[in-house]
Amino acid sequence: MQANRTEVDQWSPSSWHSKPVAQGVKYPNEDQAKSVLSKIQNLPPLVSPAEIERLRHQLMAVQRNEAFLLHAGDCAESFDACTHENISAKLGLILSFSLILIWGARVPVVRIGRIAGQYAKPRSSGTEKIGDREVPSFRGDNVNSLDPEHRTPDPERLMQAYFHSTATLNCLRSLLTSGFASLHHPRDWSLSHVRSPALRAEFERITMGLADALDFTRTIGSETAKEGFNYEQGGGRGVLGEVDFYTSHEGLLLPYEEALTRLLPIPSNLRSTVKSQQSTGGTGASIPHAYYNTSAHFVWVGDRTRQLDGAHIEYFRGIRNPIGVKVGPSMGTEELVKLLDVVNPDREGGRVTLITRYGASKIEMFLASHIAAVQKSGHPVAWVCDPMHGNTLTSSTGLKTRNFGTIISELTACLRIHTECGSKLGGVSLEFTGEFNDEGFSVTECLGGSMELSEEQLGLRYQSFCDPRLNFEQSLDVAFLISNHFKK
Numbered sequence: 001m002q003a004n005r006t007e008v009d010q011w012s013p014s015s016w017h018s019k020p021v022a023q024g025v026k027y028p029n030e031d032q033a034k035s036v037l038s039k040i041q042n043l044p045p046l047v048s049p050a051e052i053e054r055l056r057h058q059l060m061a062v063q064r065n066e067a068f069l070l071h072a073g074d075c076a077e078s079f080d081a082c083t084h085e086n087i088s089a090k091l092g093l094i095l096s097f098s099l100i101l102i103w104g105a106r107v108p109v110v111r112i113g114r115i116a117g118q119y120a121k122p123r124s125s126g127t128e129k130i131g132d133r134e135v136p137s138f139r140g141d142n143v144n145s146l147d148p149e150h151r152t153p154d155p156e157r158l159m160q161a162y163f164h165s166t167a168t169l170n171c172l173r174s175l176l177t178s179g180f181a182s183l184h185h186p187r188d189w190s191l192s193h194v195r196s197p198a199l200r201a202e203f204e205r206i207t208m209g210l211a212d213a214l215d216f217t218r219t220i221g222s223e224t225a226k227e228g229f230n231y232e233q234g235g236g237r238g239v240l241g242e243v244d245f246y247t248s249h250e251g252l253l254l255p256y257e258e259a260l261t262r263l264l265p266i267p268s269n270l271r272s273t274v275k276s277q278q279s280t281g282g283t284g285a286s287i288p289h290a291y292y293n294t295s296a297h298f299v300w301v302g303d304r305t306r307q308l309d310g311a312h313i314e315y316f317r318g319i320r321n322p323i324g325v326k327v328g329p330s331m332g333t334e335e336l337v338k339l340l341d342v343v344n345p346d347r348e349g350g351r352v353t354l355i356t357r358y359g360a361s362k363i364e365m366f367l368a369s370h371i372a373a374v375q376k377s378g379h380p381v382a383w384v385c386d387p388m389h390g391n392t393l394t395s396s397t398g399l400k401t402r403n404f405g406t407i408i409s410e411l412t413a414c415l416r417i418h419t420e421c422g423s424k425l426g427g428v429s430l431e432f433t434g435e436f437n438d439e440g441f442s443v444t445e446c447l448g449g450s451m452e453l454s455e456e457q458l459g460l461r462y463q464s465f466c467d468p469r470l471n472f473e474q475s476l477d478v479a480f481l482i483s484n485h486f487k488k
């Protein structure tokens, strides 16, 4: 423990520079990149320490099995998709999904979107084949262009990422505070687009029951039950109508993450609970400070960049935000515990969320031993199932897709294995989209689901430029499945 503490003392937002950087970006003009980053360093933070601490507190509730985490959104956002329609559709689906869980499983839901900064993509190969040409891989809108003619990394895209994140966050904040998210109007979250009559009826049954419950609460004048999940949330109370919603992205481009990492005062009501990373911020004053990544509330480290001696883990161990760690089949059990020792030496609650993503055919081989190792270590973690990333395949027509049945198979195996191990699944991490085309049709990127999407139908409205996402109906199918599981 002592060794870790000494290392923590040596941590700085730039200490990762001395470690090998997986998935690093090489800019043709390094001076230009430096100048963009120093400009970003002076721009305002996107999120505040109080919001970040509030999320940490809510994730502690997830760890205690008192709340369920929904982490969801696009595989990657694009700058072009930063529109009011798209953002409200994404928020609407996340709200609908969480409503099904709250209503069915009677559990508060912590909502974290893959949104307002999820631009960078890790790639398995530096090049990809387009037609008969081999070109540098597309690395996400904040690195290079989807257009194969413009694949050279351009640092100005980092600046664009900052401003697109800002615009997205502004839109989210205004939607959340202007009644869009109110449980009084769940139909506004795009129920009109649900085509399956059964799904529609089920969702309507919930919203009507909810309207009744809200009416009743108003009638009896209950102050404390007023539209909210009244569990302790880090110094505040979640109020639907002004629901809590958090942002996240993969912390892949460390120069950008570093530029938005700021030494800020720890909110006063939490100071006594913070054990590590305290500093007076060089002010000489006695107010404790911590390094917050102010680009998002939650950042996660991907399965390709989580090497114990690598730059990403070095960066992640020093920030105060709650973090996610992707855990795939290549993670060793000892390695997992060592990693937890590094990123959470003081074993603080709410700090680490493990997002498992083995694939339906591999989960039986790995999950139980990972759970056992973490239980033995005594580390507090939230376990989240990502049933998407281990189940990607290529359709006979050459489209990247996922089978709804396989996604469900990993998710149900995950629920079962946790129970068998005396553990509990704390949440899901999904790639889904609430987008509809002008005629009101959902995207067609994943096979199956209650709408029984076939291989021939995949090409109809395949809009993802990255991984295939569940559409609105398929996502609600998943929500009902989880909700029914926890109802029992």
Ligand code: PEP
Pocket: 075, 122, 301, 302, 303, 304, 326, 327, 357, 389
């Ligand atoms: C992702 O979540 O988009 C992703 C790339 O996941 P993983 O690191 O688990 O492959």
Ligand code: MN
Pocket: 075, 076, 389, 431, 466, 467
């Ligand atoms: Mn993805």
